[in-house]
Amino acid sequence: MKTYKLTLGLAAALALTVSGCGLLDDEPARVLAESPRETLLKTVPDEKAPAYAFDVKGAVQPISGVLDAPNKTTQFKITHSEDGVTLSMSGLLIDDRSWMRLSLTGAEGFPALPRKWMPIDPKKVKNPDDVPISYDDEVDPGYADLIIRSSEDVRVTSPDHYAGTTDLTASTEAEIVEDATLTALGAKAKAVPFEAVVGPDGHLSTLLVKVPAAGKAKAVNYRVTYAGYGRTITPKAPTETAKPTEAVYDLINS
Template identity: 40%
Template sequence: MRQRTGTGGRVRRAATAAAALLAATSLAAGCGDDDAQDTPAASSPVPSASPSANPKSTLLAAVPDEEDPAFRFSGSDPTGVVTGVVDPAGKGMDLTLTEKDEKLGFTMKLSFRLIEQRSWMKVSFDGADELSSMLKLPKKWMELDHAKLTDPASVPYYEGADPGNAGAILRAAGDTVTDQGGGTYTGTVDLTHGEHVRQAVADALDVDALGPAAKQVPFTAVVGADGNLTSLTLEIPAAGKNKATKYVVRYFDFGKAPKITAPTGSQAQKAPASAYELLNG
């Protein structure tokens, strides 16, 4: 895994900037409710055979890398849910964050298509279709010029085949990994163990707020019969005013997901000024 802070984290920061602008404007006044939500896709891994001699190495080998075919992923944590497709061969990724504003009564879907250092964005509003025209946002893919962003790093680009940072997290498991059989592995991770793992969860968790508990966060990982990591779940303990929660990454449909291609022709255009206003807040 070579993510710095995680592609999902970048999408959430972009969504936060967009949501801040929407909340500050009167354009959303009177928008109706919409209870539609994207549900993260789940997979049904086939249990693997007998326990492995080196369970940690087995887990790390199962983490997606640049040699894998295109696959789907989903990730959820206290900040929301991200879903998408990763195409390692094409160095591309599609991902969508769905965020509902309970006060204003609409759901924003912020999608990105990434191919190497190029980024396209698409925004839609369920329950408030008029917002797209009122905000002067086209419904097609908008290619972004990172030089026009207040913080270019806040918008994602392709950084590798492990958007959920599973590799960085599992490397912080030390010698605690236990093979439970049937493709299931358990153990604990030390989220304070170096900047790599801290950055992996920085956008989702306040490691310092967890106190001593951050050094032994329980996890469960599942590897399918095809040798691919199917899921990684961290059981985040309660800390201060924060309730206990989970950090979940799922990888599935290896070889079945579509390849990522650049949107062309009538599918795309250069991002207008309104798109940068939305992202820059």
């Protein structure tokens, strides 16, 4: 769950172009209007955004939870099902500390797992890139910033409503579709339609990417929902915990 913040610098570049094309010193300054794409980018939560709830559906790995960047805190839940086995994992990250809660069904003979939050020892996690063990400066779990930066033809369809197309080949970090689906989409992957809605508080509310069917993959809607800015309660460190068993680390490192 990492977000890339790039410096656009588009307005400055255009200003230099205008000044280099014969604009006289006594000619009135021209004000460059902000594009809908730039306006929409400013609504994406950043490191100063107050605590909010998030829900990401339709991706390779759906995820939901709460994020409070100023307080370096996030709580999330993911569920993965395969071959009749379902693993649900809830994580709580506060600065450099982490806790997890796991639930496993359909796996006969697997040892029972503690039901309480478990403090995770980072030294026992083999691959921290796969299992978060601390808050990693996350601000935008749905990768809205990356998706919008990879967009074209962004327009305002009604007040606070936007539409355009986005290049999925430029936002693979978001894992919206599997690699095989991306290949099957071919040229269509570079212009997938999306819609966005900005809430009355000026923050991004929803982002919907409409991925068409391709190959063996059905059409899917990738939906990012951000809600409750400043009204969402920031998770606190659990007061009652359980010691992680070896089975817990076996699952984490599998």
